[in-house]
Structure formats: structure tokens, C-alpha cells
Amino acid sequence: MRRHLLRRVGIMLLAATVATTGLAAAAHADPDTGTITGRLTDGGGPVANAHVEASGAGFGAAETDANGDYVIADLPPGSGYQVRFSPPGRPWQYAYHTPTYESAAEFTVAAGATTVVNDTLIAVGTITGRFIDAAGNGLPHRTVTFSSEPSGIWQFTETDATGAYQAVLPTGAYRVAFKVGSQDQYVPGELDHSLAQIFSLAAGQTVTVDETELPLGAVAGRIVRADGTPAAGTDVLLRGPDDGYAGYAGTDADGRYRIDVLAGAYRVMIPFDSDHSVLQYVPGKRLAAEAQLFTVTAGNVTAVDETLLPTGSASGRFTDAAGNGMAGVEVSLIDEYAGTYSGRTDANGDWQVDGLLVGEYSAMFFSWQHNFTQYAYGKTSREAADEFIVTAGQNVVVDDSRLATGSIRITAKNSVTGAPVADFYVQAGSYSTDAVDGVATLSELPVGTWQPAVYASGYQPLEQVAPVTVVAGQQAEIELTLVPYGSLRAKVVDAATGAPVAGVCLFTQTKTKFRLFEGCAGESGADGEVVLDVAAGTYQVFALPGPGSAYGAQWVGLTGGTGSQDLARNVVVAAGERKDIHKIYMDRKGSVTGVVTGADGAPVTSGTVAVVTPVIGDAGQGRVAVDTQGRYTLDFLGPYSWPLSFQTSTHAFQWSGAAHRRQSATLVPVTAGQTTTFDQQLTLGALVKVTATGSPAGGFAVAYNNSNGDVAGFVWVQQAGGQAVYRVMGGQQVKLEYAGGLPGQGWYGGTDFDSAKTVSIPTTGEKVVVYPYS
Template sequence: MRRSPLQRLVLLLVPALAAATMTAAAAPAATASETGTIAGTLTDNGAPVAGASVYLYATDDSYGDWAETDSNGRYTLSNVPAGEDAYLVSFQAAGHPEQYAFGKVNWDDADRISVVAGQRTTVDDALLPTGTISGRFTDSDGNGVYAWVRADGGNVSGGSTRTDSDGSYSLKVFPGSYRISFSYGENQQYAYGTTDHEQAEVFAVAAGQAVTVNDIKLQTGAIEGRVTDANGVAAADIEVQASGAGSGWTRTDESGDYRLDDLLPGTYKVDFSVPDGGRQYAHQSRTWHEATRFEVVGGETTRLDEQLLPTGSVAGRFVDRTGAGMANVQVSVSAVGYDDQGWASTDANGDFHVAGLFTGEYTVHFSKWGAIDQYAYGQVHAAQAERITVAAGQTSTVNDTALPVGDVRITARDAVTGAAVTDFWVNVKDWSGSSADGAVTITGLPVGTYPVSAGGDGYAFNDDAASVTVVAGAQVEVELSLRPLGRITTTVTDRATGAPAAGICVFPVREKSFNFPDGCRFRSDSQGEVTITVNDPDRYRLFALPDRSSPYGAQWVGTTGGTGSELAAKLLTVEAGATVAAPTVRLDRKGVVTGTVTTADGAPVRNGTVSIVGPDIGAGADLRYARVAADGTYRIDWLGPYRWPLLFKAEAHPYQWSGGLGNRYLGRTVAVQAGTTSTFDHTLRAGADLTVTVPSVTSGRIVVHNAVTGDRIGVVDGLVSTGVTLQVARPQFVKISCYCGDGMRWYGGDDFDSASPVLITGIGTKEIVFPAG
């Protein structure tokens, strides 16, 4: 699991406090017989580095510690809970960017370190060579500007610093390519003089090289205006926020006036929030996508007056089964079809009042941790909630009573053997529990019917393991059938020598679902061995993805060696509770592919990327995208020496595989040679316009998949109820899904397999409308 930048920042800013807090929070506490020691020396060109911070991170975020090197560059981390490949160690020396053992420049590529109980693990490291980026950040008159300066190297952190009174700064960075940003107030700009990350200049820095990057603060503008209510009366204390090229925030004064200063030039959308109530966008829009964009020009003021939409309120009382008012119950009033939400807490008498709600339909939710979770009137699921109409200038009354409660006792059996399962956990709505003696008892559940999700050690997570109907004043018995995990075992070796290769990420891929994972769950151990667990019985192939710093290249795992083709990889059938032995993963040295990506008229593309996998729609997995530079060139340096299809994307062009196709299996393959550089140029083909509409859904995400391979080859967010348009490579058959507010939906079916294929030909615009509901 990748540690978030915020978590690392906390440790960097407050090392001593972080060490104490993280160690105290380690779970579970370990005895001396269960712990070991990590110790070592940090050097710089052979000389000891004193006063450097050394951070220890558990890969599962369950533990952390901190130490400082002494005058000899030595450090010790004691009482570390034992674990195999369980830790990462980073070094932060003054004036030097953070690096990880052993000689790695980022979290993902860092070596996983094992700790053996009662033993010392030695982690020595040396500071990596660096270059320098320095310069001045000034205003148009040449005066220094205080700003945070950050070097963004993509997967390599260049660190940050602050300019001095003269606007000067200096950063040590690892060799690589960087974009330089300057942040001041609510604004951020990039060298040279742009607010767009993709338009920023890219600076190459070599070891020992000094690069100068000076920039001038963009001239800012302002937005000002007056906010009135629906009757034209000045509206005070309204929150006003502008978002776009920069950002700004303020509140209206007693006269309803506001002013947002120091806004970077560019376009903005402006929203207005009523205290404890709704939010609207200028002019009088309920959604971001329908909002008007306003241009801010440096040195000028844009006038923007806004009249608030009509509002009403919801008030009522929440009581227990005896009719007594219940205090401190949270009341959320949510607009149907919009993001607006108002909230309040009940007082000692159970009364509540939510004002500032725009007219329309709402649902009302009552919640109190461990006691109340229901919707008006007396419903346990949002889909069954009563629609409450809010009218202008009126108060809608919503009174409700706490539902009666009952208990549920849950046991489990192995779905294959029928044996009782003693170690498992369950969730029932917002209540959860783990087994202590082979059973989980959850008390105080409101009456109603709920799905039960469950999982356990060695068992697959099931989001719908059972259904339970809670009966007032009674205990209901439920027995779950838990499916044991399937397992795939293999050994990872160096093809040339046969030696085991440790720390290599290997992950399973189901047919028609090739994506890179967010982080890596399965890595080979010191003997090259790795066991992979899978939740669902199915057919799988294996993909080996060495870290970026590894000498080895990525591969699909074939019967006798690696391949760049999924179809040539060994197909494994995995059954629940069974273990399948996969072929040995034989790693080859990686090669490099470079080339130029151009448009049909020969011009370099804008905002281009190259990869071997479709767009990520999750939490930010490391997809190994290669950015296309301003001159149209790209470089991919982590593939094994096989024939690979490459996926290209650029502004005003669709995702397309080498050869201009939407089907990966038919894409032109590019030969990668171990230890050398191959060249492949690509001219992007124009796509066909596809417009997708999902009635009765405000905002959503449309994902277009190739119907044969399952690859994502198009993604667009927007106001899907009025239709969103994207370009798709042609010709091809596609299937379309919508990540809508009510979950994931497929056009013409319930899942990928049953969804209706849609032919994209490029003749006019293809229009698809999802069925209503």
C-alpha cells in the first residue's frame, strides 16, 4: 500500500512526535521475542552523513519509527516487529531530496526489508548524486515574491523549498526531468508563466548539473459583485468560491457584497453556498457542469452579481419508541438529483430545523453512531425513503420515530468442505463485527432487511454473502457460506542465470480485465517464490511488473518465458480452495522504446501519453504512463524484450493502439530489444464522436470498453443526463458503462458480458441513450 504524501509530510515536519505516536499505535504490541533491529550507516561519497532523519514505514501502514544518524552516520531502530518484506526505510538529509533504501528515489521502487525476531537487519545506504535547480521568482517590477517552490518529477519527488526575501531559491534534485511550480496564497503557476501543468516547461537535470529557472508572477485579476436572495434583498454571510485557473474564497458582507482578489488569469466557475443549506453556481445553476465560465484578466476586475434561488426549510422532531425526544441525532437533508445537502442535530427535545434549502425534492436521514440509521419515514434504505417537497418560503414538517431493534447472530461454513469457519468478519449496513468463537453477534439493528457482506482469513470477500431480516426484540440466526481463496504459486528467476529474483511484483489478470493494481500485494521472496491469492474461481494469466529501478523488464508470463502478448501468456484455471502451479517466471533484461507522436498533419501532439494499459479510473495506480514531450517525443524504459502493442492518447484524439485501432489484440506490435533502444513513431488517427446520455442522472462517469478485449478506451465525466461526448477510435465494437450516482450501470445488460455491443464506424455521431431508471 502506497503511503500518502500527507502521511509522509507529517513525519517530516514532526519527526519526534511522529515516531512516538506511530510506535505507540503499532498493532498489535510486540514482545521482545517478536522483534528485531534495523541499523546501518548513511554515507555521502564515503563520508558519514550526520543529523539525517531515518524513517521506517510498515508497508501495510501498521507501524512506523524514526531515528537520526550520529556523527559517524550511524542509526538504530530497535524493537521492530518481525515481518518478511514488511518495511521500507527512507533517508532525509539536509539539503538533499528524500531517498529510499537501497538507492531508490520513490516509494514504489523501494526495497522491501525483512526483520527477523532477535536479529539485526543491516540497511546501509549512500546518498544518490543530485543536480541543482535554482533561480528567482519575482513580480513584474523585479521584486522578490515569497512562494513555495516545488520540483515535480512525476514518480520522482524533487522536494520543495521557500523563496527568500529576494525571491531566490535552490533545490537539490535527483537526475531526471522536472516541472517547476510556484505557490503563493491560493494560487499556483508553473515555469514559464502558465497555470497549466501540461503546458509547463520540462527541465532535464543531470547529476552535478546546475539548472536555472527564473519566473515572473503572473498579473492577477479579481471578481467582485453582490449577492441577493430570491426577493432581491442583500444576502449576508454567503460563502463565495471561485475555482479554475486558480482559486479564491470569501463571504459576503452585510450589504451582500464580496470581492475575490489575486486570481490568476484564466477561466473560473463561481459557487455560492447558503449557511447550512444549498449551493448554487453562477448563474442560478444547481450543478458544476451547467455553470457559466467567467474569464479573469490580469489587472482587471470581472463583475459578477448573483441572485439566489428560492429556498425553503425542513423541520421536525425525532423521538424514541416511547415518544421521548432523542438528542444529538444527526439529520441530513439531501436533494434528489443534486449534490445539495443541509444538516442539523436534534436538540434535547428531539427537535431540528434545516434552512436554506433550494426548492425541490429531498430525502431525510437520521443517524447516531451505533444506535440510529434510518430514513423518513421509518425506512432503512435510501431507495425507500419518502420524497419530501421543499417549497419557496415554506417549512416542510418531517417527524419520525426510531425503529424497533433486534439482534443477529452469524456463523459461517467453508463453501467447499462444509467445515465451520471460526475466523471471519461481517458487515451489516453500518454495523460490523469479527468472530471470537466462531460466531458474530450484532445487537441493536433496526428492523428491516439487509445484505450481509463478509470475508475471512483465507476466504474471499463477498459483498452479498447473505440477506438478513431483523425482527423486533428477537435474535435471528444466519449461517454464511464462505468461499475459500484460490491460490497460484510460482517462482521468479533470472532467465540467464536461473538465480531467484526477489521483490518482483506478480499479479493475476482475469480475461477482459487487464489493469495495473494500485500498489502490489504479491512480491517474490528471497527465494523468488510467490503465492498469489484470488477471490473468484476463474481463468487467470500472470503479469510480472518489476520496479522501475530493476534491470528486468515487464512481461506476460508464458509457458517457457516472457511475452508481450496477453493471448500468448499461460492461461490458468483456478478453483476455490485449490492451488495451481504456474510456470516459472523467467525475467529478461528490459529495453527502451522511443519515438515521436504526431497528428495527421505532422505536428507534435498536445498532452500526449503512451502506455500498454487503458486509462486508470481508480485511486491513482502507477500505470507507467510515458508523457509525450512538447516536441512530440516519448520514452518507455521498463518493458521486457518482446513484441508489445502500445496505447497512445493525446488532446483532440481518442485512445488508440499502435496502428490506430481500438482492439489491443489487433494492434501493431513494437519490438523491444534487451539493453538497447528501439524506435517507433506513431501518427494519431482521428476518432468518431460518441454521445452518451443517461436520463435522470445528473453527474456521472462514462467508460467505454473495447467489446473484444475489455480494455478501457475512453473515459469522460460530465452531466450525463443531458449527454456527454468523447472521441473513440474507429472502427470497433464497444461496450459502455456508467459510474452513476446509483452505482455502476451497463448499456443493454447487467455486466460486461451481457452488455450490448455498439459498433463505432466514424460516420456522423453515434448517440447512445441508457434506458430510464
């Protein structure tokens, strides 16, 4: 199964590929290894001197010859191989036809056999221009970043001695940024990524993007300690309102600093530890939301002085169960803002950490050597840990001893056959082990109650077993039942000719979930065949061809495609069952284009249009960007009627016709080989203000439609216990979650979607909800 990744950053210039795959006996092949071979072409002609890499269970590389042919031999057998081409003067690309590692096809290499991966070059264009200062002088050796839309993949080049640059890129839409100090300046003259102009790049086209560096201002001042003495050698950081990094400086012997930055608004912060988890925001605050925003204007210096918050210290001794000091134990002191200070015990088990900001702390003790983690005093989790207070100029003593230990012996069986499961992996907190001959033993577990998680290839993960009590010097025994995955098998073919279609990714969805994550669980090969593992359940299948395909996306029906999930075929899979859904008939694609306007009638300047709901924390697939004139084009849809979704930062997430759920959306007809025009005026939606008191920093506040589980709106919450403010379409009932902690936590009025309370969203005005995070 394809590994799921949030985003992969491209190094230099990326591209995409189209390939076909087959498996045949290899003449004179090493019986213990396999081979990947193929041909790279462009417009029917060979591409010579292209570097080709195959990576998976092993790695190999080759160069294409004058005929575009390559051979990569002596590869260890295995699945998950990917093939990457780096043609001369072109960005690299993966098979099949994709610029990204995440969506690349995977191939199986068999011992003594040959896997064939042919490919053609994808279409490219060129972005060129010059970066100059206000006097017209070229700015050399500046990084130029190209951010593709909507995937957000970053690609880079650099200006030459005259400030000029040129980049060959896959066709698509891009935002262009130039590095100014530690900041990115987006064209035209913006610091905010969302305000950047989007440039469309067609095949063979050259787009010129020139930019003039914005004038700089500065933040400067003096940092002193609580007693008024200079804080020499202290780091000072600048971040923008969106928490983007803007600059850094260290103070001199008198505590003075200066940071040159582009004009804008900034927070000033001072870290108290090396990894910047403990921060003081000017003026004297611990939360980013409470920090002052300082305005910097071009050519001027904004004065920002600060006095460091008072500090104390903590010390203690960590011993084994017999009272002997334990050396080399890592000590982490975690404050109420999730900041962490670190220390280590000496040969006698003693430790001390200075410079602790005044406040409330818990202490964690950890050792790789002895394989244990525990919290003061004698607790196995932070939730159960005791807390202590650090006061100004004082030392608090925190002594602790290693907990007595026992063990858990775990065996597992197949829920369908009852047969023992030989290979699996067990994890309980920071403790883990692999099964040996069907038995996994978690040794030296601290006494207390544990709920291990169990993972086995081909089985659904068991995230939390029933509580198991560990007693000192004793071994608990449990037998678990693991549920095997089922599988879906299909053949993807051309609806008109019946010929196999490669490069089509299948997604299993349910009536209460339709979100296309990055990556692909199962993709059709050259023979059109595709197999993917699924948990037992009832599904509808969504088929998404790769970029550049002539075919359109579809929900899979009995005899053809549809644009409506409600009309899709229901596929029921039992645990361990191999289900054949036979053929998937692919039709040629059409397009939808239009203009998105806001509630005020003016075109929106950014956002996405899709046939899916948002994916929290993931760029996802099935969506395109809205440009600065509000225009969009969806060019991958099959010839059916589709509900479209619209997501912007200024309006509520909504469906075509300003519907709050996809089942109520206005359907947009698509015709093969033609373009349909559909304009959308957005409804502003109600303002939702949600506070999960006691929630950890850095999570998503999410509203889900009560009737179908679709995401109705979400926003990132930077500070612990902070208020989330976002818009949701009125007239619907939703359930609220703060997604940033452990499973079962963060739901309003419950522990999961089913048990959470419903909240009615008004058609206008705002909805305020405050609830305890637990």
C-alpha cells in the same frame, strides 16, 4: 497485501531506494521483538547521518553512523514494515528504490531475528530558478510545486527573500508551478496543468526554471438576498472551467466582495453550507454545467452581481418506538442535487433547519450513540426514502420514529474444507461487527430486508449475500460459505546467471483485464522469492521491475519472457491452492523512444505512452509522459516485441498502429541495451456522447471494448445526470458504464459487463446514447 491508494502527496522532497533483505538469527536479540538493520551507501561509499525510519506493526528510527550502518531494534513482530531513508541534503526515499510510499517494499519482522535492508542512494538532479514580478522584483515565500510525470507525485519548496529557489529531486520529468494567491501558475505562464512544460532532469544535472508572475485581474460585485437586502457575510468562490479552486472572499455589510485572480475564465459560486455541498452558481443555477463562465483580463475588474435563490425551512420531531423524543439524533436533509444540510434533535427530539434552497429533499436520521441510520418515513435506504418539497418562505414538517429492530446471527465455513471460519467482519449498510468465536451478530437492525457483506483474511470478500428479512424482536440466522484465496509462489532470477533478482513486482492479469494499479501485491525479496494471494482463476503474470532496475518488464512464459500477453504462460489456481510457478527469468532492459503526432500531423503536447490500458481514477504504472514536443521514452521494457498504448485528452485512446485493441496492435521490437524508435500518428476517433439520466454527480463515464474488456475511453462527469463527451476509436463494439454508484448500477442495458448492451462505434462522426441510470 499492499494497500491500494489513488495518490499520496509528498511533503517537501521525495526520493527512492534500492535494498536487499534477509532474515538471520540476531545475537542478544530480545526474544519478543525483532530488528531491522542495514547499510546506506552512495557509489560504494557510506552515507552518514541519514535518518532511517521503519514503520509497520510498530515504529522505530535511527541514524546511520560513519560507515552508513544503522540498527532499529525493539520492533514488534509483524509484516508490512517499510523502510524510509532521509539522507542529508537529499530527498527521502523508500526501499526498494522508489520515491513513493505506494510502491515501497514491505518487510517482515520476526521475534528474536534480524531483517537486513541495505540500500544505495538514487540518482538526483537539481531544479533551480527565480520567481519575479513584471518589474523584475523577486517574489519571496512563494510555494514552488514540482509535479513528477507520469506519477503526478507532488513535491514542494519555497522561494527565498529574493524570489530564488532550489530543489534536489530524483531524476525524471517534472512540471513546475508557482503559487499566485490561491492559484497555481505553471511554467511557462499557464493555468492549465496539461499545458505546462515538462522538464527532464538527469543525474547530476542542474535545470534552471525562471518564471514571471502573470498580471492579475479581479472579479467583484454585490450579493443580495431574494428580497433585495444585502447578503452580508456570504462566501463567494471562484473555480476555473476544470473546477480548479481559484479564490475566495466574504461579502461586507453591503454584500460586496472582490477576488483578485489571474486572467482566465471562471465560474462564480456561493455555498449555502459549511462543507460546500450545497452551491448556487451564477446566474441562479444549481449545476456547474449551467454556470456562466466569466472572463477576467489582466488589470481589469469583471463585475458579477447575484441574487440568492429563495429558501424555505424544514422541521420535525424524531421519537423512539414508544413515542418519546430522542435527543442528539443527527438530521441530514439531502436535496435532488446531492447537497446536504445538517441539524440535530434537541432534548425533546425536535429539530429545525433553515435556509433550505427551494426543491425536493429526503431526510436521513443518524445516531452514533444508538447505532442506527434510517430515512423518512421509516425506510432503511435513501433509494426507498420518501421525498418532500421545500417552497419559498414556507416550513415543511417531517416527523419520524425509530424503526423497530431485530438481529441477524451469522456463521461461516470454508468452501474447500468445510471447516468453520473463526474470524470475519460483517457489514450491512452503516451497521457492522466482528465475529467472536466464529459468530457475528448484527444487533438492533431496523426491520426490513438486508444483504450483508462479509470479509475475512485469506478469503475472497462476499460483497452481497442473499436477502435476509429482519423481523421486529426476532433473530434471523444464516450460514455463509467463504471461498479461500489461492496463492502463487515464484523465484525471480537473472536469465543469464540464475542469480536472484529483488524488487520485481508481480501482477496477475486475465485475458479480459490488464491494468497495473499503483502499489504491489507481491514483490521479490533479496532471495528472489515472492508470494501473492489470488482468487481462483486462470491468470497470466506480468513482472515489473522497480524504478532504476537494469531488468526489463515481461509477461512470464514457460522458459523466458515475452511482450505479448497472448504468448504468456497460463497459470490455473484453485481455491485454497498454493501454486508454485517456479522461476521467472529476467532479461536486461531496452528502450523505445519516438514522437507522437495528432491526426493533423502536429506533435501532441501532453499525454502518456504505455504497455497497459488506463486505470480509471488511478495514475497506475507501466506508463511514461509525452512532453510538449510530443516526445516519449519507455525505458523499462524487456527485449521482446510489445504493443504500445497512447492516451491524450484530444484523441481517442488507441494502440500502436492506430489499433482499437491490444491484440491488433503493431508490435514494437525492443533490444536489450539498445533504443528502438517508434513514432505514432494518432487517429482522432469518433465522438461519443453519453447521458445516464438520473446518475449522481461525480462519476466516470467509461467505454469498454466488448471483446476483451479493455478500457476504450472515459471521462469524468461533474454534474448529476450530465452528458459525457469523449472520443473512442471507431470500428469496435463497446459496453458503457457510468461508474459512480452502487454495484450493479450504471450499465447501459444491464447490471454488469456481461449483461450490458453492445454499442457499435462508427469510424467517423459521433455516437449519441441516452439511457436511464439504474
